[in-house]
Amino acid sequence: MSSTKYASAVAAIKAMENTLLTKADMEQLINAGGNAEADSLIAAKRSGSGELTAEGVWTMLREYAPDCDEMKILLYPNDFHNLKAALKAMIADRAPEDYYIRPTNIDTEQLSVLLGKKDYEHLPAYIRNTAEEAYELLTRTLDGQLADSLIDCAALSAMQKDAEAFGGKFIQAYAELITASADIKTAYRAMLMKKSKNFMEGAVCGSTHLDKTDLINAALGGSESFFSYLDMTPYDEAGKCLARSAAAFEKWADDAVMELAEPARMQAFGCEPLEAYYISVCAELKNLRILRVCREFGADRETITERMRKLYG
């Protein structure tokens, strides 16, 4: 508690946390008769505070803490995703708007314009070189997968680099966790698809507790060597989940982020509770999406419950 920065913002989000769904609320939603009943339960919980959207929450958080730069790191994955969308749409001569995700640090319209003009200088520093490299790669090879892996890897590197440069401990740990879970997934998929070492070197980013070279070598050695390597890292649980199923791994990754956010939300001041709140909102929205999709596909209660991510309450 060395600084009282963002005291107002943190207190405001503490009041807003009451409108977030708890585990008990999710159980009620799972047991609801249909989407209409679920919607009315959600509306009752929100008690007139309006629809919860990641974009709306982000805008509000930025209004409360406009000078909290480290928060922007949370949106790097969205920015880099939009870069992929914009480049591919440009190559395929299609409108990119439908493929953009929000919220973003870079205005999507501006992104399209700048990429169209090849004006990389006006892009933020963390994405500038990647945009130029990916454009060159895509126009030269027309290999979307290669460009995707370049951009994905650059996104993770940028998160880690900027978290280290101007972020607090929480955002650093967050960037590392996101990188590690993405690396595990990428290396595992590359292993299953028998991709070359060269490809893996371009696609795996590496982080403090998950060495890039070791992970690639483990993946090249096959399934047994891959999981034995993960057993020796702090991500042994991730390995066990991945061995079970991809869905179990995805749930582990999301739950690990929520566990990481747990102490951050207890802070009374600073950026961390704001970041934790945004993460929890995203987790809640993801849960609601999963619930809706499961319902549409007629999944039973047990399956839905199994897939539910950890929530705040």
Add this chain to the structure above:
Amino acid sequence: MTNGVVLAFIGAAIAALLAGIGSAKGVGTVGEAAAGVISVDPSKFSKVLVLELLPGTQGLYGFLTFILLMGRIGVFSGNIAQLTTAQGWSFLVACLPIAIVGLISGIIQGKTAAASVGITAKKPEHNTKGIIMSAMVETYAILALLVSILMMINIAI
């Protein structure tokens, strides 16, 4: 006016100033947090107001010390005692406990109360727990005030 009186005046000013600054900073911190909660839920105004008032007491203790010292040296009666330099120093030193502890505890109590605003925001039914935690910091400001008063009333004029 003797040097002793000037020193006593400096002591009184330090007590009122530092303790007042501590309170102002503390109340300001809680006020910021309280405003955040009220912007979302105005119905919690009365609950957060109690927390905002807590760090204000250090300023009062500083003011009380100032009044007591002024009374001791006869400022209110218009008959100011001709203090020696040693007596002046004694009064100045007597003012330091509440001045310093008031400054620090005011700021820290502000932080604690601001954190407790979070409790009020999320679990209003546990509001009193936040008040108790914030009030614990007050203990040391009260002790410092007692030390200052005891020192002051025992200085022979």
